[in-house]
Amino acid sequence: MIKHLASFALCAAALFPTFSQAKYQPVTIDNCGVTTTWQTPPQRVVTIGQHETELLLALGLEKNIVGTAVWFGALPPSLQSAGKGLTRLAENAPGFEAVVAQRPDLVAAQYTYHVGEQGEVATRQQFAGLGINTWIAPADCVGKSLTAGSNGDGGRDKPFTLDLIYQEIDALGKIFGVTDRASALAATLRNRVAQAQHTARDALKHNAQGNVVFWFSSTRLNGDPWVAGSAGAPGWIARTLGLTNIIDTAEEWPAVSWETIARRDPDYIVLASMARRLYPADDVEQKLAFLRSDPVTREMTAVKRNRIIVVPAMSLNPSLRNVDAVEAISQRIAAFHTGS
Template sequence: MFIKKVLLLSALITVSTPIFATQVFPFTLENCGIKQTFTAAPDRVVTLGQHETELLLALGLEKKIAATSVWFGALPDALKAQGKDLLKLADNSPSFEAVVAQKPDLVLAQYHWHVGPQGEVGTREQFASLGIKTWISPADCVGKSVTDSSNADGARSTPFSMEEIKREVSELATIFAVPQQGEKLNHALTQRIALAQKRAATPNRTPLKVVFWFSSTRLNGDPWVAGNYGAPGWISNTLGLKNIIDSHDEWPAVTWEHIAQAQPDIIVIADMARRLYPADDVAVKEAFLRSDPVTKNIPAVKNGHLIVVPAMSLNPSLRNVDAVEAISEQLATIQAKHE
């Protein structure tokens, strides 16, 4: 009731946790340390990051997307129809000029490095000088320094939580004046997480140990595996697993000797379309694990407990719920074999 009263009494409001029954413009919203005033819902948006693209599609806002960029793989089946005609500026980072040429009134970035102080595409100040608003996913700011140029591979001071994604859903639903869609999406995410937890529940059993392998610069070099403060840490906690990598870094490089010594029961492997490194390929990852003298005797490898999920689902995004569902299904199968 308090929020509704504020909306009626003030023409200009500052939004902190926006889930409104009705939408009133103008309002001011703080995002990653910068306040911006919205006088109307944006009409043309360029997305820098697949998560932002998928979030807009999930809110039914495909007609607002002028162009997209920074892709890890294909859209999930549930969003393919809405996203089939999207204009893709680049698979990775587009140029500042390419983005501006689309005449957007808003640029949404999944990662701080795209529009932060050392913006790979451009800085927020550069876009603002042209009258273009910018947005960074709160998941890349909350619990992280906004001046950190390492972004998704940097350290977090507080663990990631799915509440950060739900907050973004609510805030973008407010910006685009579709609060009901935001509430519906968040409700669906909550229900899906609860069902996955129920599926994976194992009362009175020692938690299975897990490691999440994203990629590696060299196949036989130190792999990038998930620390316990990023999205995989939330996935592990949600499903009652124990992540063997105790690090605040989201994707630290760790030796296979250290991983083997920890004896993980499960290895979750990231699947992606890109091919910057040999270990981007799932088949290459699996072949290495089964043939390398250090890795082939790891319990997860010996028992065939290798779970493949999309790379997008291991970075903060809506897809984290997809990963929780996929892993919970595999866990149910694994646990059934041991009963």
């Protein structure tokens, strides 16, 4: 979906000076409560979280990535060429020793859960003790409370917006000395969002329907699904497109009963597709089969009218791919209402 990012991943070296050619300006950045001064840009990076991997690729920094972990699915087509040689340390959380063995000068994590106060991989202090700097995606700490929520994803004190992604792009652009690339990437994303909003506005202007639910996964297909609250990335996607998320809570991914969802009767259902198979509902085909056969869910308007939209799971987590979701959902809604 993110076709406009290909130029950053494939042509960055030709369009912008290398670190050795450019004059690097030392920069001090506060990141999730940790302040670091960078005298030189990082040269060896381990990314823990697919968003961090994709963001560095979009900035043309694939040669700096010495290891990756935590994957939900394939890279988008525009980044596959740049990312084809990446080393995967683990599909999910890597071991501390596996990360350190790559001799990184930076570990960039998408989630505090992996690198934080009680990080599954390690704490920031453990890495600092070895002289390794760390970075956590601002979207996972700014305006977010990890003690809230029903399944460990936490809740938000302030609703997520793509400004947090723009802030991260800007900060990493400064840290790596590629501010021109960062500015161009952010501008491209803003333009794509504006175009998707126009598409959705045209599709919905003669239709009153605009309620949506986002189903990520669940431990059992007939159990309470994990659906998006209104303050996380899907909430921003819905608001951006003029839709109303029927799950109005600050929790990012609460478990909500199908009976409750059916009573609110969404006009559209967005399903997360992923390669991960930790739970039965990770499989989008099983999600679809359940929705169409269960006596409660099959009576919902969205199921009866087949207004079901499938997007990559990564596009429902705070990331560059939120723009992909905005585009894909707006295009599908437009197709629903034009009959195409």
